[in-house]
Amino acid sequence: MNTVTEQDYRASARRTLTLESHAIAALIERLDAAFDHACQLLLQCEGRVVVTGMGKSGHIARKIAATLASTGTPAFFVHPGEASHGDLGMITSRDVVLALSNSGETAEVTALLPLLKRMGTPLVSMTGRPGSSLACHAEAHLDTAVAREACPLDLAPTTSTTAALAMGDALAVALLEARGFTAEDFALSHPGGSLGRRLLLKVEDLMHHGERLPRVALGSPLRDALLEITRQGLGFTCVIDETGHLAGIYTDGDLRRTLDRHDDLHHLRVDDVMTHGGKTIRPSLLAAEAVKIMEDNRITALAVVDDEGRPVGALHMHDLLASGVI
Numbered sequence: 256m257n258t259v260t261e262q263d264y265r266a267s268a269r270r271t272l273t274l275e276s277h278a279i280a281a282l283i284e285r286l287d288a289a290f291d292h293a294c295q296l297l298l299q300c301e302g303r304v305v306v307t308g309m310g311k312s313g314h315i316a317r318k319i320a321a322t323l324a325s326t327g328t329p330a331f332f333v334h335p336g337e338a339s340h341g342d343l344g345m346i347t348s349r350d351v352v353l354a355l356s357n358s359g360e361t362a363e364v365t366a367l368l369p370l371l372k373r374m375g376t377p378l379v380s381m382t383g384r385p386g387s388s389l390a391c392h393a394e395a396h397l398d399t400a401v402a403r404e405a406c407p408l409d410l411a412p413t414t415s416t417t418a419a420l421a422m423g424d425a426l427a428v429a430l431l432e433a434r435g436f437t438a439e440d441f442a443l444s445h446p447g448g449s450l451g452r453r454l455l456l457k458v459e460d461l462m463h464h465g466e467r468l469p470r471v472a473l474g475s476p477l478r479d480a481l482l483e484i485t486r487q488g489l490g491f492t493c494v495i496d497e498t499g500h501l502a503g504i505y506t507d508g509d510l511r512r513t514l515d516r517h518d519d520l521h522h523l524r525v526d527d528v529m530t531h532g533g534k535t536i537r538p539s540l541l542a543a544e545a546v547k548i549m550e551d552n553r554i555t556a557l558a559v560v561d562d563e564g565r566p567v568g569a570l571h572m573h574d575l576l577a578s579g580v581i
Contacts, residue, residue: 271405275417278401282418282425285398293379293395294429297328300377302349304330307338309363311412312355312419319353319423326427327436335363343367348375353426356380357399357415359387368392381422383415397422458545459538461578462559462568463489469569470495473502477513477523480505491556493566494529500564502526504533506556535560538567542580545570 297304304323308316316332323330333342335354346352352371356364359382368388371378380393383400390396399422405413463469469487471480473496483492484507491506505525513520513528535558536545545557549572559568575581 271413274403274405275414278414278418279421281401282399282422286425289395290397290425290429293397293426294433296351296377296379296395297323297353297426297430298433300328300349300351302329302347302351304328304353305333305346305350305376306330306353306355307333307335307364307367308355309335309361311416312357312361315416315419315423316353316355318420319355319427322423322427323430326431327434328427328430335361335367338363338367343370346371346374346376351377351379353379353381354389354393355382355419356387356389357383357412357419359384359389361389365389381419383418397426456542456578456580457538458536458540458542458559458570459568461542461574461580462538462570463487463574464559464568467569468566469493470566471505471525473497473526475525477505477520477525477528480525480529481510484510487569489556489569489571491558491569493558493569494525495566501533501535501558501560501566503529503531504558505529506554533558535564536570537562542570542575542578546575546581549575 304320306316306320306323307313313334320330320332331345333345338346352367354364354367359380365388368378372392378393379395379397380389381397381399382390383398384390385396385398385400399415399418401414401418403409404411404415467487469483469489469492471483471492471494473494475494480492480494484490484505491504493501494503494505496502505528509528509530513523517523517528534548534552534554536548538559538561548557549555555572557570558566559570561567
């Protein structure tokens with residue numbers, strides 16, 4: 256058994272990462288009009304982008320299909336072996352097929368070529384051999400050739416799959432930018448993820464309103480404000496003037512300052528000790544914007560007001576945490 260040191264592990268890792276980084280860098284120099292044509296075919300596709308590949312290339316193809324689908328290009332993966340046994344029915348002439356094969360001669364993939372030609376389905380290939388059968392039959396070929404695999408035997412797909420994955424990302428991002436795909440678009444296809452929650456949830460979706468809105472009238476005894484804060488449990492109360500507009504807020508922090516400055520609280524009115532105005536937010540704004548206001552001002556709650564400055568809700572940091580916005 257060979258004796259391997261920690262230095263040997265790191266040396267192997269550095270060699271692998273160096274080979275793979277060089278392979279990706281080499282792709283940049285080989286980008287040409289074929290990449291532009293591939294992008295145009297995928298962008299003009301009226302159906303779906305069907306991504307296929309066998310073995311390790313198949314794993315990369317699945318990831319490319321997922322990336323395309325989540326960035327504005329409808330796509331799905333079809334196993335080439337299953338395609339020859341019925342799944343070819345998933346593919347139509349309105350689709351575009353993106354086929355991956357490092358050799359460009361994978362039997363299960365090349366078997367689809369005459370069928371795709373007969374259907375008139377455009378083909379984009381991604382191979383390491385520009386002269387291969389798959390490359391020659393494609394409308395656009397993306398050259399992902401590598402000098403050698405990171406595997407010391409130069410056998411296991413390592414560098415080649417990394418290069419193919421990077422080229423897939425390059426395609427997806429180029430299409431994303433061409434479509435004008437936005438973060439909001441991304442969130443719509445990821446409503447269950449943290450990004451979706453940050454981008455889709457608005458203040459009005461999370462705020463406390465109606466009977467849950469803490470409020471006291473301007474001129475109320477301080478005792479009433481303290482009871483309202485305790486009753487609602489949000490750490491503050493809105494103070495409202497006679498026209499229904501927000502005059503100020505009174506918070507737990509204000510109470511601590513009141514105790515430091517006043518020996519007798521019985522005769523104080525909320526007007527005497529409240530924070531005039533206070534930090535507010537509109538209900539139609541994103542909840543993520545409320546997070547920023549709270550973090551920038553080191554506060555834990557906000558009054559939500561309408562366009563005329565009337566309180567319509569209250570938002571606490573706990574609501575943002577519970578929703579997954581932060």
